[in-house]
Amino acid sequence: MTVIQARGLRKAFGTTVALDGIDLQVEEGRILGLIGPNGAGKSTALNAILGLTPYQGELKVLGRNPWAERDQLMRDVCFIADVAVLPRWLRVSQALAYVAGVHPRFDRAKAQALLAKTAIRPASRVRELSKGMVTQLHLALIMAIDARLLVLDEPTLGLDILYRKQFYDSLLNDYFDHSRTIIVTTHQVEEIQHVLTDVMFMNRGRIVFDCSMEDFESRYVEVMVHPEQVAAARALKPMHERQVFGRSILLFDHADRRQLDGLGIVRTPSLADLFVAVIGEQAGAAAGAAA
């Protein structure tokens, strides 16, 4: 079933257009990575989905209008909007009691079991915890909620690599199953590539690329071309070319792998490479148009 359905979603702050009429459809059981440069409109899109901001256009999340029914929607939707939003005065025990008090789908025993695996003590206040521990606490609260959609907006910003890895590992191992849906935005693209089922690039308020990870792996090929083959490879119309250690690396969309095999070392590109190719091309085109 469809978890999120958006049509012509638009949002402007004064003359700045944050969302320029995007269409979006997210099915149940997907883990969608929303990736884009700063100011691309990712957070605005998530805020609209979470009912935190009004918008123009059509938007349904789990069949509800998020702006009109935020409190109802939050029974089925969880979000971690950036790291430091847990109030500093809150005690861990109070956080558990409060969420248990207001959330019908919160399993307190599960949250306590998750916290027992960390160094967080129930009597601690949030201000006494390290940044990584605050994220662990927030994640334990969220994972104990039987929600259908989880939205993560830069959930691991400012954390060291151990916490970041642990964050996604517990999310995948202890939380995700195919009746849940996750949307995540991050700048650490390479770290979540293996986690995602779908990926979407945003730039200047528009969705500029949308693909499942299966399609991504079959569609895109990167070739580190032998120097003598560069001209032949360029003739096959790569979508992007970059130089690494004096070697040309060409990125192809829908290319014939057998044809490319003779030209150099063939491999699947990373999401980061594709991102640079797609967004970089756009930035170049825009600069060219402006000049």
Next chain:
Amino acid sequence: MSIAPDSARQPSPEAQAASGAAMAPTRPLYWSVRRELWEHRSITVAPLAVAGVVLLGFVIGLSHRLRGVSALDPAQQHAAINTPYDVAAFLFIATSFIVSALYCLDALHGERRDRSILFWKSLPVSDLTTVLSKASIPLVVLPLLVFLLMLATHLVMLPLSSLILRAKGVSPAALWAQLPLFRMWLALLYCLTVIALWHAPVFAWLLLLSAWARRAAFLWAVLPPLGVAVFDRIAFNSWHVAALLKYRLVGWFTQAFVPPPKDGVPVDPLMLLDPLKFLGTADLWIGLALAALFLAAAVRLRRHRQPI
């Protein structure tokens, strides 16, 4: 319990009971009020401190105040015995007002300042419930708390007075005659209710300011009324605005009570109450209507608000 992936979809018995019982609509409100008490400890600490100060002062002043109380005429006797109770009541009410005002100015501002509004909004609690829980602190929780603390201090003060009187060879009967306890408590409850209703638009306005102001909510609360009052004085040589502000702060006294007799003769405290006059005062209802309007605006603002 196991938290393996296969068990992830099976909620614990506690969670099943909670979702099966279909959460009562008042539950989020109840927990939101508790949340406010966790965050703003001055709500409970300040009245407790007042109770401590009142009791300490009472104990220290006890022996000299009751010295020769039996020699006084009834009016003086009444004053000697009642004054500490009146002072205590004043102290409680003034503290409660100050704590409420400061609380309201921070209530919808602090959550935006520390970005925690994003956490609160990630839970299924409506903006209406949140604003109502915050409004209930000055309008319900603090008056009730102050009332209970007043009862508690009375229950400490009375036996102490009796003991001292007895030690001085005076029968405490005079004391008990001067202090009709239950009638006093009833009058206090009336007084606190009247004040809460009368001040409702003030606190609702402060809540609205705290939802609206990007910074310095306190200055927005204090300077504009002061400025208008001064302007009124300079431009029109009148005190109308100042009188209006004063009326909204202390006007409850003239509207809800009959003036006490000048000769100081003790009367039944219930005789001083005038609930019919109070309920018939248009200004009470105008104030409540304004309070509802301000709270509705605060709900609307909070819905649109992002962290600052």
